[in-house]
Amino acid sequence: MGPVEAQTVKVAAASPMQVIGGAKAPMGWTQFCADNPIECDVKPMRATKAKLTATKLVELDKLNRKVNAQVSPVTDQELYGTEEFWTYPTDNKGDCEDYVLLKRKLLIEAGWPRQALLITVVRDLKGDGHAVLTVVTDRGDYALDNQADDVKPWFETGYTYVKRQSQIDPNQWVLLGDGVNPVGVAAAP
Numbered sequence: 001m002g003p004v005e006a007q008t009v010k011v012a013a014a015s016p017m018q019v020i021g022g023a024k025a026p027m028g029w030t031q032f033c034a035d036n037p038i039e040c041d042v043k044p045m046r047a048t049k050a051k052l053t054a055t056k057l058v059e060l061d062k063l064n065r066k067v068n069a070q071v072s073p074v075t076d077q078e079l080y081g082t083e084e085f086w087t088y089p090t091d092n093k094g095d096c097e098d099y100v101l102l103k104r105k106l107l108i109e110a111g112w113p114r115q116a117l118l119i120t121v122v123r124d125l126k127g128d129g130h131a132v133l134t135v136v137t138d139r140g141d142y143a144l145d146n147q148a149d150d151v152k153p154w155f156e157t158g159y160t161y162v163k164r165q166s167q168i169d170p171n172q173w174v175l176l177g178d179g180v181n182p183v184g185v186a187a188a189p
Contacts, residue, residue, distance in 0.1 A: 016141045017134070017154060018177030023163040025173045026121060028086035028097055033171065035087065040171055042114070047167035050116040052137035059110070060135060060151045064144045067103050073146065096131045099146035103133045120164035120176075122157075132157070134164055 033040035050056065074093040076085040086097045088105070097119070104117045116136040124130040124147065133144040134154060141154045154161065166172040 015153075015155065016136065017161060017164070019174045020177050021175045023173040023175040025171065026084075026086075028084045029119065029165075029171075029173075031084075032086035032097075032101070042170060044169040045115050047136075048113050048115045049136050049138045050112055052135075052139040052142075056137075057142075057151065060107075060142065060144060061149075063103060063106055063110075064151050065149045067099055067106070068146050068149055071099055071102070071146070096146050100131045100133045100144075103144050107133075107135075114170065115167045118165040118167065118170075121162045122159040123162065125158050130159065132159070136167060 070092055071089045072093050073095065076082055076095055079085070079090060079093060079095075086101065088094070088102050089098045094102075100119050104119065107117050108114055112135075118134045118136065120132050120134040120143070122130050122132055130147070135142045135144065135151075142151055143154045143157050143159075144151055145157065148157070161176045163173050163175050166174050
């Protein structure tokens with residue numbers, strides 16, 4: 001499927017992820033905050049959902065595709081000689097967290113609410129650790145991913161969702177339900 005076009009998009013409601021408790025922030029987020037204190041020195045805010053219209057979905061789709069095209073996937077080991085290092089892409093290279101940080105930054109600059117743009121830790125289709133940007137909307141939670149150009153409801157990615165930033169405070173993290181399916185949606189046979 002190609003880029004989403006506003007005139008052909010029908011925004012369907014998707015179930016939100018289930019938050020079941022607190023979680024420890026990833027070491028990479030802690031390191032990112034130490035290196036970029038201005039990015040993390042924020043006041044807690046009331047949780048909010050972005051209003052998702054066909055036009056807004058197109059905006060998400062275009063940004064996801066643009067960042068995915070401009071950044072080349074390279075591991076932190078290759079770039080920095082360490083297993084885990086969260087930062088913005090360097091020389092248009094980075095790993096999944098770098099894509100997520102850039103997408104989050106660009107969406108905040110475009111006027112999207114910070115509380116609706118959450119860095120999320122998942123297990124990908126191979127069972128490897130991975131990060132996506134979850135966009136919490138009034139139509140459910142959507143995933144922006146460097147492994148897929150299409151923006152889709154979180155449960156259509158096939159990933160196992162582990163934890164994400166809190167909507168109230170990005171420096172607090174929450175554990176996500178069973179990680180696989182939203183409440184009321186059966187697993188595929």
